Amino acid sequence: MKLIVWNARGVNNDDFLSHAWGLVCTHKPDVLILLETKFDAGRAVDLRKQLNFSENKVIPARGLRGGICVFWKSTLDSLYYTEDEHKFHSLFKFHNHQPEVLITVHAPSIPRQRHSFWNDLKSNLPPSSTPWLVVEDINEVTSQGEKRGGRAFRSSYCRDFNNFTDAAGLMDLGTVGNPYTWENARYGRRVIRERLDRAITNAAFVEVFPQVKVTTLVRKYSDHNPILISLCDDPVRGPFPFRCKEVWLQHDRFKYFFVSHWKATDQCQPLLIGRNKFLSSIPYWNTNVFGNLNMQKKILLARLNGIQLSLANRYSRFLVNLEYDLIHELNLIYKKERVIWAKKAGINWSKFGDFNTKYFHTLAKARKSRGKI
Incomplete structure (x- = not known):
């Protein structure tokens, strides 16, 4: 079971389809989530058919900002769905023998909206027993190690985000590959790289999917790297290196x-x-x-x-x-x-x-x- 989350920064360009098609053919995701789509529901239906997905939901863009689209295969059941301008919550059933999984996605680009979003989520947390996966472009870093170039990191930037994750008991799944998921397309000393896209989850989710892995894919079209979330991977087998206990x-x-x-x-x-x-x-x-x-x-x-x-x-x-x-x-x-x-x-x-x-x-x-x- 695989999910791909990609801040595509607009999907109306003719080059987008070839990049998206290559992404889907290579990794075969069961769920594809596009952020900053900047399109309407009609375009989403065409794109769903072109990428061979069965269902889709769309949050239309507001002018030149925003827009979220989620596509999924027929092997999944969407039991519940709710949305607003910058986020959606969807309750998916992946397998009959596994509990439902709540997936939350958001992509607010304005700081005031981001801080309001974290406070709203903090006051409306799901039950701790519900496997919960939050995938996002949070548009801010949480430490100096997630940023290279530009202004120095300040902890006040992500205070609301950290308060939310602490209250919800969420952990960052980290990533394999490139540690940065965004670049400002500059050169030399003006280049800035940051880790803006990530997946965070609670303990119940890790209990259901202990082999979950997040991978940063190659950046080709947008200034954001797609991230691949593999829920079920081959178990790690020995022989393991010797370690003193x-x-x-x-x-x-x-x-x-x-x-x-x-x-x-x-x-x-x-x-x-x-x-x-x-x-x-x-x-x-x-x-x-x-x-x-x-x-x-x-x-x-x-x-x-x-x-x-x-x-x-x-x-x-x-x-x-x-x-x-x-x-x-x-x-x-x-x-x-x-x-x-x-x-x-x-x-x-x-x-x-x-x-x-x-x-x-x-x-x-x-x-x-x-x-x-």
């Missing part, structure tokens, strides 16, 4: 294992020999000593269930003490899991150690999808 430090036998295996008898190259000895032994230690946390958790939960069933029939001081010890072991496993997922999410565990594991899990999925080649 911070959670090993919490095991009481790891220090002894590390010292005994890193110590080398050859004094000429002690560091290299000790390193190789440690790396060759750590996979066995990880599997057989540290163990599989999921399996340990299942065993502890089964034992706790049996103990609690026995205590329901008769009291036993021994079983009460054993239950207390097993719950303590279970809590240690949950703590280790939080360390693992915080590490995968690229977050400082010592600073955010008490945060929810599901939060780390979601961030790690998004980070994993951005890390694909």
Whole structure:
């Protein structure tokens, strides 16, 4: 399942159709969203037929500004649709076994309208359980790293946008490829590049589509790059490069294992020999000593269930003490899991150690999808 979002900056030019047709033939999107179309509904119907889409919705342009058009294939069901001058909300059903997905698109180019838009969305958020994808040309950057050239970034420019994403619990999916999605078509020192087009989503969406990936496509016609959003991609498979795990430090036998295996008898190259000895032994230690946390958790939960069933029939001081010890072991496993997922999410565990594991899990999925080649 693929979506393409493209600020085409007008589609009435004769050259547009060949570029759009090449984009559709190459990437075969199920949904194509065009921003700044500067056309009416009649032109959209012709374009839908020429690009071989089944349905379309149009927000007409106001003079020389605005205009949004969304095309989609017959394999999708649009269950709900609402719009105003600069945005639309559409509830799509992609597959029978998946929940509905709410897609919001907007493209206001005037700062006052953008700030009003963020405040309106902030006061009318969908339920957190609804998978929500917001795709947009936000016409502003969120950090200095998203801008090259021109005036320096100021955090006040995107304050309303950041307040909205914080209130809605949305995360930026990042992008693969060119980090900038807009260029001002100048040369030398006058060139300005910015990341204006992006996709942001909530945790429910990442849970449904853990392999979601955003790719910046080649800029050919407009001054904006199209962005491709792939919802279902091939899963990442091993072999994965070896990584030391911070959670090993919490095991009481790891220090002894590390010292005994890193110590080398050859004094000429002690560091290299000790390193190789440690790396060759750590996979066995990880599997057989540290163990599989999921399996340990299942065993502890089964034992706790049996103990609690026995205590329901008769009291036993021994079983009460054993239950207390097993719950303590279970809590240690949950703590280790939080360390693992915080590490995968690229977050400082010592600073955010008490945060929810599901939060780390979601961030790690998004980070994993951005890390694909």
